[in-house]
Amino acid sequence: MEETQENSNKSKLLESLNKASKDLLTKPIPMYTYTNLAAIKTFQELHAELDPVLTTDPTLSNLSQLVSNLKTQLNNLQNSQGHSLKSFVRRRIVDHEISCIVASIDVEVQAWINRETIRNLVRVLLDSDDEEEKAKALTRFEKRLSSGFNRDLQELVLKAKVFSILESMLSESKCSIRVFEQSARAVVALVKFNKDVFVGQVLMGPIVRNLVSKASHGSIRVLSSLVKLIKSPLVYEMEAQGYIPRIISLLYSNDRSIVIVALDCVFEIAFFARKEAVEAMIEEGLIKKLVELQRLEIEGDSIDGGGGESRGICEETEEKEREMGRRERGLMEEWPFASCVTRFIVQLEMGDGLELGERRELKQEILSRVREASVSDAEATAIVSEILWGSSPLLR
Template identity: 40%
Template sequence: MEEKVQMSEVLEALKKASKDIEANPGKGGGGGGSDFASPSMKVLLELSTGSDDLLSGDPRLSTLSDLLSSFKSLVFSLKSGSCQKGKGGILGSILRRRPSKSDEISRVAGSIGAEIQSWIYRVNADRLVSALLSAEKRDVEEQALLLRAMELRVSQGFDRGLQEVLLRYGVFAAVESALADALAPKLVRERAAAAVLALVRFNKAVFVGPVLMGPTVDALVSMSSTSAAALRALNGLIAAIRSPLVDELQARRAIPRLVALLGSGEGGAVSMEVRVLALDCVLEIGYFGRKEANDAMLAQGLIKRLAALQRSDLGGTLLEIDASGGCGVPVGWLWYGRAGADERRFLETRPFASCVARWAVQVEVGEGLRQREKREIKRQVVERVKEAAASEAESATLLAEVLWGSTIW
């Protein structure tokens, strides 16, 4: 494994050298002004000199080998030409007289950099898969670092070359295996959860199918009561995959387990961070879920749980934020950015505020239900609010928010 780390460091140095030369071919890659033997130029020339032995055993490196040979020929033809000019003999002056040669060096250096980047992708993918699937004693820190590095790289945006490497090396399967392994360290499983989400965002067309068909959903749900990272990943996947993932949660009977994470609002084994994320989760399900998913949440006592959270210390109502004696703002304003900084700060410090109405609005403006089904859900919410309220005053407040908030948008 140490050899793979050293290889990665060498390849990164080679990529940097090629980029330096591509950006500034007239100075030999920078660092030396008009000096022909600048550090970046030396690095690639040394690689080209030893490329026969280093690259010959891997057919995937044949293009890089050819490019290095071309680069070496270009550089020494220019050096030879500069010597024939006599006085000065400076590569920079030759390149200024022959811009086409400068362009050619830049082009070849850029192509070398691209090939080295592909090499880096392969080395890193091999390191990650080997670390996750190795039968030897696991290095938790290394696994976590490699998963984080992969997550950060795919989060930078789509890259066809990177995708080819991810598929060829079976990176998703290895990451999913680590996530689904109940005996794996919690840190590794949490990093794997974040990596799965990053892969889905990288290319949904490729990675959504494996998520829906594999053990990812069950693993995230099983971790959710003790892992905020797992819930964050699940929320991100719901937002990315939308109704198909909610359908999968419903088919696997996971929705009642997620609603149960809201608890009663009176303490318990579930951390407050998990409860806040569980609220985000049921809000997402309310928006994207079909009738069966929303019915499952209501059957689990969702409104009663939300009402309990709303009356907790981290609850309250958006009607409270107007200190001048006005009537506050309706929940529906949050949807179209009409709520100001005061409202958003209020929700940051009191995340369960107006959560009953927030869920009702999510369902009403959401994508999962027909209009007839939305009217039926609202009717059920009104009935359950009356049952869940601790007093007539609370019932009136909750109903006002539900009815006002869901019609203002």
């Protein structure tokens, strides 16, 4: 624990050093005087605080040398403030040297933080029994990945076999739901980080099966995110392994939050599903369940459409569009099951998995199932009309 705290403090100091060195370049150096004195003072204070750390940690030897070189160049710059041509040229040369050193410091700091992040993550996940510590390490790892692709970081991840460790966390029955879901989000972050490397590992491993089996709010949200990222290959795998009916079964849960995320997952799957998969979804009673969910929701015509006629033509078009976007997102949050049959069909029609003829055929089949599932002619007419004409404000 003491080592973890020490490295955490060291990481904060190095990030402060990185910022302070970059601040030296935020103001252009004038022709005759260097006026960024506040940045120089901050750098010097941090250098004094960090010097014992830099000189005693072998992994920071390169960074220690760079910081020393930067301090030397700053002194050279301040000593080259004459009005002669020679002083002017020298300032330009030193300015260039400072820029190069600052860039190298950034690389060294990021490399150290990457190494520490991966080392700490592996240590905590493999050796610690503290669930809170595991969750925090996973959160730091996910944040690090979100900063963008970095080849050195990828090499560290692969060498440490981080993906395999995360797989084991998602297979471990004793793992808390918090750590399970945070591990799953870390997998999503890895796929975003580099699809070429990590998509194949997701498809070939047990991760999808474990997410479906866990059937928690967080695990199904992660599954939806993976479908968005991996698209058709993941949907094909889910179809082949029989996972799609299990997602549909979650629509019958007594937990409303589970039903909501399961419905979102069904919509994501529909966008990439082939005809055979959609037919299987229909045979599983999906349309009947969507009609039931829609029946439980507030009727579409009771939702305020925004008073388009009374508002007239708005001159501030962009603001109006933003407001409409906020209103529709609010409607979706407040009435998550509204127009769900139509939304399912929209996903099929806009998706990548079906040919034009297949879309038409399946749409007719869905319309037939809607009529069968409706409790009255009025309900059937309302839903069919919405499908054919898109009358819901959620779909405009």
